[in-house]
Amino acid sequence: MSDERPKVIAVVGPTASGKTWLGVELAKLYDGEVISADSMQIYKGMDIASAKPTKEEMQGIPHHLMNFLDRDVTFSAADYVDLAKERINDILSRGKMPVIVGGTGMYIDLLLQNVKLSEGGSDEKYRDELYAFAKENGNEALHARLVEIDPESAEWIHPNNVVRVIRALEVYHLTGKRFSEVRAESRTEESLYNSLIFGLNFTEREMLYERINSRVDLMVENGLVNEAESLWKESGMKTAANAIGFKELIPYFENQKSLDECIDKIKQETRRYAKRQITWFRKNDRIQWIFIDGIDKKNEILEKCKKGIAKYFNM
Numbered sequence: 119m120s121d122e123r124p125k126v127i128a129v130v131g132p133t134a135s136g137k138t139w140l141g142v143e144l145a146k147l148y149d150g151e152v153i154s155a156d157s158m159q160i161y162k163g164m165d166i167a168s169a170k171p172t173k174e175e176m177q178g179i180p181h182h183l184m185n186f187l188d189r190d191v192t193f194s195a196a197d198y199v200d201l202a203k204e205r206i207n208d209i210l211s212r213g214k215m216p217v218i219v220g221g222t223g224m225y226i227d228l229l230l231q232n233v234k235l236s237e238g239g240s241d242e243k244y245r246d247e248l249y250a251f252a253k254e255n256g257n258e259a260l261h262a263r264l265v266e267i268d269p270e271s272a273e274w275i276h277p278n279n280v281v282r283v284i285r286a287l288e289v290y291h292l293t294g295k296r297f298s299e300v301r302a303e304s305r306t307e308e309s310l311y312n313s314l315i316f317g318l319n320f321t322e323r324e325m326l327y328e329r330i331n332s333r334v335d336l337m338v339e340n341g342l343v344n345e346a347e348s349l350w351k352e353s354g355m356k357t358a359a360n361a362i363g364f365k366e367l368i369p370y371f372e373n374q375k376s377l378d379e380c381i382d383k384i385k386q387e388t389r390r391y392a393k394r395q396i397t398w399f400r401k402n403d404r405i406q407w408i409f410i411d412g413i414d415k416k417n418e419i420l421e422k423c424k425k426g427i428a429k430y431f432n433m
Contacts, residue, residue, distance in 0.1 A: 123312040124210050125431055128218040130155075130226055130399055131318035132392035134329040136410065136419075138171045140318065141219030142179050143420055148215040148427070151180040153205050155220025155229070157279075158361045159184045160193060163349070166342045167363035169333070182209075189349065192281055199228045206311070218313075223398035231404070232309040244291055248284045257365070263287060268296035274394050278365050278387070314430045316423055317405040319396065325411045327389050334385045337363065347371055362387045 127150065129141045141152050154160070158168035162185050170184055182205045187193055202225070206216045220226065227233045252260040261277035267290055275282045286297035293300070320326040346367045366383040369375035399405060406426055413419055427433065 120432075121312045123310065124206070124216075126206065126216045126218060126230065126311040126313040127427065128155075128226060128230060128313055128315040129318065130219075130223070130315060130405065131221060132326060132395040132399075133169070133221055133388060134326065134333045134392070135318040135320070137219050137221065137318060138169070138175055139416070140316070140419065140423070141217050142171070142175065142177050143416075144423060144427075145179045145215070145217045146177065147420075147424070148217075149213075150215035150217040151182065151209050152176075152217050152219050153182045153202055153209075154184045155198075155202070155218050155222050155225040156184075157193075157198075157222040157225065159220075160187045160198075161185070161189045161361075162187065163189060164345070164361060164364075166337050166340055166345045167361050169337070189352070194281075194285075195224045195228055198222075198225050202229050203310070221395050223395060223402075226315070227402065230309060230311060230313045230315065231402070232307045241288060241292060245284055245288055248287060249280070252280055252284075257283075260284070260287075268298055270298040271296065274398060276362075276387075276391060276394065278362060312431070313404075314427060315402070315405045316426065317399055317407045318419075319407055319409055320411045321409045322411050323393075326392060330388050330392060331385050334363075334381065334388060338381060343367060343370075343377070362391055 127144055127148065129137045129144065131137055144150060145152055156168065158164060159170050160183060161168070164170075165185075171181065183198070183201060202218070209216045218226065218230065248260065257277045257280055260280065261272060261275075261283055264275065264283050264286055265272040268286060271286050275286060277283065289295065289297045289300055342363060346364045349364055350368060350371050363384050366387060367380050370377050370380040408419055408422055410419060
């Protein structure tokens with residue numbers, strides 16, 4: 119029996135694994151357009167820190183859900199899903215293939231697996247109190263509160279992801295349940311899409327870490343420090359200022375640490391983030407993994423994808 123649901127291709131994996139390149143190449147092959155699934159690329163101005171693709175990297179392929187939100191605006195995973203569905207429908211209406219590309223696992227799960235989180239409710243006053251606490255005491259102190267009540271969630275939520283830390287604390291405040299429990303109780307309904315998900319990864323973790331280190335060096339060459347300093351001077355930041363690549367540079371701006379020390383910290387935090395991404399995606403048994411450290415040429419990666427698409431979609 120054929121699957122009549124709309125076809126969607128996705129490319130996921132840890133940071134610096136080559137998702138941007140592969141997404142563009144697949145969009146070129148299958149007359150597609152890219153929809154970003156990255157929780158930081160949505161913000162305006164954070165081009166270098168969030169590794170937004172350049173015009174040259176896009177190769178003329180339209181990219182959606184990037185660079186559209188002011189940096190002091192909070193944005194939930196549910197907000198993302200609503201907007202992504204709109205973009206998918208628009209792309210499909212023009213007879214093109216949606217290609218979802220990104221490393222934010224929650225976005226991918228909620229959109230493509232149709233996971234329904236039973237979080238429920240909000241408390242703006244409590245949320246504002248937590249933001250004030252983080253501003254006064256630091257992100258690590260706020261994260262420590264999450265460690266106390268929900269160590270499992272604290273393991274995968276980075277201290278600098280203040281929005282998600284606060285949401286996890288808010289859920290516990292409202293329901294008395296740990297966020298990890300709520301996730302476990304979440305239900306998956308039939309997806310709206312017939313999706314094929316490719317995951318890029320490395321059998322040798324050190325190779326990924328080397329790529330991360332090199333990419334951070336390139337970001338610095340391309341002006342990361344100036345971009346971060348400009349954002350640091352702004353006030354009222356709730357979300358975007360906590361991106362990896364910004365927070366770690368604040369001690370340099372405040373003359374507390376050398377630039378080299380701060381850059382090393384960015385590399386360390388990015389490597390930790392990549393590890394958490396891999397942990398998240400490994401739970402998704404629908405991902406078709408491609409381990410790229412055993413592949414010599416990019417063409418081989420594309421051929422693997424083409425064969426997978428032909429088989430999965432019967433096309």
